[in-house]
Amino acid sequence: MNEEKGMSLIVKTVTRWLKGFIFLFGAYVVIFGHLSPGGGFPGGVVFAATFILITLAFGKEYVLRKIGKILASELDSLGAILFLLLATLGIYFTGIFFSNFIEKFHPTGNFKLFSAGIIPLCNISIGMKVGASLFMVFIILSVVRVVFEDGKGKLITTEKKDKK
Amino acid sequence: MVNLPLFIIIPFGMAFFIPMVSRKIKWVPDVLGNITTFILLILSLMTLNLEYVYHIGGWKAPFGIVLVLDGLSCLLLIIINLISFMATLFSVEYLEKLYTSKLRYYSLFLLMVGGMNGTVLSGDLFNLFVFMEIASIASYALVAFGCQASELEASFKYLVMGNVGSLLVLYAIALLYGKTGSLNMADVAKILINIPYDNLIAFAFVLIISGFMIKSALVPFHAWLPDAHPSAPSPISAMLSGVVIKALGVYVVIRLIFNLFGFTPLISNVLIYMGVISMIFGVCLAVLQWDLKRLLAYHSISQMGYVFTGIGLGTPLGILGGLFHLFNHSLFKSLLFLNAGSIEYEIGTRDLNKMGLLYKKMPITSFATFISSMSISGIPPFNGFWSKFIIILAAIKAGRPIIAFWAVIGSILTLSSFSKVLKYSIYGKGEKFNEEKWEKIKEVGDLMIVPLIILSVLCIFSGLLLYGMTEGIFSPVINVLNGGVVEYINKVLGS
Numbered sequence: 078m079n080e081e082k083g084m085s086l087i088v089k090t091v092t093r094w095l096k097g098f099i100f101l102f103g104a105y106v107v108i109f110g111h112l113s114p115g116g117g118f119p120g121g122v123v124f125a126a127t128f129i130l131i132t133l134a135f136g137k138e139y140v141l142r143k144i145g146k147i148l149a150s151e152l153d154s155l156g157a158i159l160f161l162l163l164a165t166l167g168i169y170f171t172g173i174f175f176s177n178f179i180e181k182f183h184p185t186g187n188f189k190l191f192s193a194g195i196i197p198l199c200n201i202s203i204g205m206k207v208g209a210s211l212f213m214v215f216i217i218l219s220v221v222r223v224v225f226e227d228g229k230g231k232l233i234t235t236e237k238k239d240k241k
Numbered sequence: 242m243v244n245l246p247l248f249i250i251i252p253f254g255m256a257f258f259i260p261m262v263s264r265k266i267k268w269v270p271d272v273l274g275n276i277t278t279f280i281l282l283i284l285s286l287m288t289l290n291l292e293y294v295y296h297i298g299g300w301k302a303p304f305g306i307v308l309v310l311d312g313l314s315c316l317l318l319i320i321i322n323l324i325s326f327m328a329t330l331f332s333v334e335y336l337e338k339l340y341t342s343k344l345r346y347y348s349l350f351l352l353m354v355g356g357m358n359g360t361v362l363s364g365d366l367f368n369l370f371v372f373m374e375i376a377s378i379a380s381y382a383l384v385a386f387g388c389q390a391s392e393l394e395a396s397f398k399y400l401v402m403g404n405v406g407s408l409l410v411l412y413a414i415a416l417l418y419g420k421t422g423s424l425n426m427a428d429v430a431k432i433l434i435n436i437p438y439d440n441l442i443a444f445a446f447v448l449i450i451s452g453f454m455i456k457s458a459l460v461p462f463h464a465w466l467p468d469a470h471p472s473a474p475s476p477i478s479a480m481l482s483g484v485v486i487k488a489l490g491v492y493v494v495i496r497l498i499f500n501l502f503g504f505t506p507l508i509s510n511v512l513i514y515m516g517v518i519s520m521i522f523g524v525c526l527a528v529l530q531w532d533l534k535r536l537l538a539y540h541s542i543s544q545m546g547y548v549f550t551g552i553g554l555g556t557p558l559g560i561l562g563g564l565f566h567l568f569n570h571s572l573f574k575s576l577l578f579l580n581a582g583s584i585e586y587e588i589g590t591r592d593l594n595k596m597g598l599l600y601k602k603m604p605i606t607s608f609a610t611f612i613s614s615m616s617i618s619g620i621p622p623f624n625g626f627w628s629k630f631i632i633i634l635a636a637i638k639a640g641r642p643i644i645a646f647w648a649v650i651g652s653i654l655t656l657s658s659f660s661k662v663l664k665y666s667i668y669g670k671g672e673k674f675n676e677e678k679w680e681k682i683k684e685v686g687d688l689m690i691v692p693l694i695i696l697s698v699l700c701i702f703s704g705l706l707l708y709g710m711t712e713g714i715f716s717p718v719i720n721v722l723n724g725g726v727v728e729y730i731n732k733v734l735g736s
Contacts, residue, residue, distance in 0.1 A: 147264065150260060151260075151261055153257075154257040154258070154260050154261045155257075155261065157253070157257040158254065158257050158258060158261070161250060161253060161254050161257070164246075164250070165246075165250055165254075167298070168244065168246070171299070173296070173297075173298060173299045174244075174246035174250075174295070174297055174298070175246075175297045175298040176298050176299050177298070223390075223393075
């Protein structure tokens with residue numbers, strides 16, 4: 078880790094302690110989305126907030142080294158494809174697009190979490206998609222610059238220059 | 242029977258699948274993108290003469306989300322998927338030289354196609370809004386694909402105007418939902434028939450129609466179009482001018498007016514006057530342009546004026562003319578933009594002054610440009626003539642000879658501006674014509690030629706086959722629009 082980049086030691090230490098809890102809260106919001114307020118989108122936003130916090134505290138090079146744009150992009154696509162796959166499996170099992178083909182029951186027993194068929198699975202894929210895309214948006218906004226050469230502006234990425 | 246969600250599953254699935262698999266191998270995005278649009282074209286041709294309602298998740302109509310396939314959706318599906326296949330075919334070689342990152346291009350392209358397919362199939366107001374936004378946001382990104390300053394500026398302008406339109410639509414949908422308690426289009430129409438008409442409904446109507454008219458670039462709302470359409474890569478310009486303004490703008494306006502709010506003489510007059518103003522205004526500005534693609538973009542405004550005039554007349558003949566012109570415009574305008582793309586690909590400029598004598602060096606592109614110019618100006622054997630002729634005939638039959646007069650004037654001005662294009666680029670020379678550069682020009686590659694030839698052939702024959710096409714494609718559409726609100730409610734809610 079490059080100690081010179083990012084914010085002060087206090088911020089870094091607090092972030093190191095908090096990031097796990099924030100991520101865990103995001104996972105809770107996603108997985109309990111069908112039983113309590115929340116769901117895939119808010120949970121995904123919390124996931125992304127974890128990484129944005131780390132980016133702010135440690136600098137973007139640290140995060141890009143740990144996760145990388147390609148991995149985030151793959152996760153983003155994977156989330157969307159999983160969601161579409163769940164919807165399409167409905168056609169395979171029942172003949173209807175987006176039908177809830179896993180067994181559902183009243184949420185009073187011991188296994189409350191599995192009472193809503195495919196909805197938790199949908200929430201997980203949405204969480205993945207939203208978390209990865211919001212993180213990507215933040216990274217791209219911090220990496221890309223507009224430079225003016227000969228009166229003409231052009232978008233460039235500053236990522237490679239920072240690596241040198 | 243075609244499973245309707247396939248039109249949404251296939252493009253969205255491939256849009257996210259392509260960036261996952263093709264980071265390493267260069268040819269994968271091309272192949273996958275073209276196969277996807279080809280499959281969609283086949284599927285859309287299979288929907289001809291089908292009519293049914295698909296309940297997503299098995300939930301019945303007023304409660305669940307429905308996809309509705311009828312004549313109008315079918316016509317738009319064929320237009321969207323035909324032009325998108327041509328555009329992807331053209332992109333293979335075009336993007337190689339001028340742009341980078343094909344996987345992002347195809348991903349955004351397929352998102353746009355999927356959004357438009359969803360828009361024309363949706364029977365639910367909010368879903369329609371969501372699909373419209375998917376297609377619009379993908380098109381904002383595609384306009385800025387080259388990342389030059391002018392492209393970014395055009396894209397930003399498009400984004401601001403497009404989002405104003407989307408906000409108006411969202412606000413109107415919220416008002417309608419508050420008034421009727423439903424988002425299903427047929428259900429909203431059913432409730433609106435049974436409650437007294439008040440100012441809130443009128444307000445929502447004006448907001449939602451203005452919002453979609455921004456997308457279809459009629460004259461008071463046209464300012465974004467002449468910047469956005471020329472700045473995009475040429476296949477995208479062809480998609481934007483040929484399809485996006487129709488699927489997101491014209492289609493939704495027609496659907497809402499005829500099947501949700503009901504067609505009245507006042508609306509008819511508004512559509513006709515806005516149509517005539519766009520028709521004349523667009524073409525007057527087009528004559529003055531020296532940038533080839535900008536000239537074509539102004540013509541899109543003008544030709545949308547014809548479509549709205551035809552449909553605004555409200556008679557079966559007028560609607561036939563309007564929809565036939567919509568179909569023809571998608572063919573010849575995308576052909577014109579692809580031609581402009583191949584000229585730009587070889588010469589490296591869009592300035593008419595710097596071109597000249599292309600018929601010696603690029604015979605096929607030149608001939609395709611000639612055919613599409615004659616089509617758009619309404620010269621007899623080509624398709625543009627028949628649709629403009631039907632619109633003018635319908636205007637005279639409806640007792641509005643002045644409208645017919647302006648339509649003829651617009652057509653003559655169109656011919657004059659395309660004579661300018663042909664004179665300066667193809668058969669004559671521009672003022673800054675460069676002999677040395679001209680010697681090096683050669684015809685574009687085979688994959689870029691194929692879509693030009695296919696679209697040229699369609700431009701010739703869709704005009705000659707008017708009778709057969711009227712029976713196959715256009716009579717169900719006219720039935721949908723003439724049936725009005727009641728028939729749509731019966732079809733979707735099934736009472």
